[in-house]
Amino acid sequence: MEITVGDLYDFKSCPLRWKYTHLDKVVKKITTNDGIRESLQSVLNFYYFHLQQGEQLTLADLKEKFSSIWHGHLDIYDIYLGNRNDKRRKELEAIGMLNTFYRQQKYAPDHVLASNLDFRVPFPNDFYIRGNIPVLRDTPRGVELAVFKTGKHKYDEFWQQTDMGLTLMSMAYQSMYKQEIDSIAVHLLRDGSTIYVDRKRKDYQRLMKTVNMVRESIDKGWFYPRETFACDKCPAKKLCMEWR
Numbered sequence: 001m002e003i004t005v006g007d008l009y010d011f012k013s014c015p016l017r018w019k020y021t022h023l024d025k026v027v028k029k030i031t032t033n034d035g036i037r038e039s040l041q042s043v044l045n046f047y048y049f050h051l052q053q054g055e056q057l058t059l060a061d062l063k064e065k066f067s068s069i070w071h072g073h074l075d076i077y078d079i080y081l082g083n084r085n086d087k088r089r090k091e092l093e094a095i096g097m098l099n100t101f102y103r104q105q106k107y108a109p110d111h112v113l114a115s116n117l118d119f120r121v122p123f124p125n126d127f128y129i130r131g132n133i134p135v136l137r138d139t140p141r142g143v144e145l146a147v148f149k150t151g152k153h154k155y156d157e158f159w160q161q162t163d164m165g166l167t168l169m170s171m172a173y174q175s176m177y178k179q180e181i182d183s184i185a186v187h188l189l190r191d192g193s194t195i196y197v198d199r200k201r202k203d204y205q206r207l208m209k210t211v212n213m214v215r216e217s218i219d220k221g222w223f224y225p226r227e228t229f230a231c232d233k234c235p236a237k238k239l240c241m242e243w244r
């Protein structure tokens, strides 16, 4: 079986909802997502793709790319917004983050080794997790994995250490290049700060435990409801009430 990093988070947040949305597909995926993360990541991928070819795009290029996604009709970025004012407000937030990103890159662009790198990490019993490494770059700290966060929640030490996405990226790097990543940088685009984190044996063990638990729950059909404030927006609420 194969799942994505997103599935892993979805399962942990509510196994029953994951069953209805991913396995049974009887309700649409829940999302409170506004599309900012995906749209900005796509613009950054565009930037790094060109940078790797030796061309540094301008801020205007990035804004234009963002605008084509934000106002486009492709409907592939899960942009869910209430009304036009909301959409404009979010757009300004995103442009602010693009400005922050560009300020950091303008005079010292990254030395890109790879970008937008898909991975598939194998676990015991034919279980795989798919994901993506945004950027690998050459730095004075060695080969560095860089990720960009656009969310509002505080990325404190707890979230840094329990970030399963980072642990999986680090494992994927090890399995692809047969060595440990030298450095991991997390850029918080809302305030322009950068946090350096590492991954140690205990972090991999922690992830293994979670993955084993999720795999076993799926194998044994343990899809229990996990009531939280997220139930308010859950599309499976009705089915959940009938769950026995």
Ligand code: SF4
Pocket: 014, 015, 016, 017, 225, 226, 227, 228, 230, 231, 234, 235, 236, 237, 240, 241
């Ligand atoms: S209503 Fe809450 S507990 Fe029930 S499936 Fe949805 S998220 Fe899970």
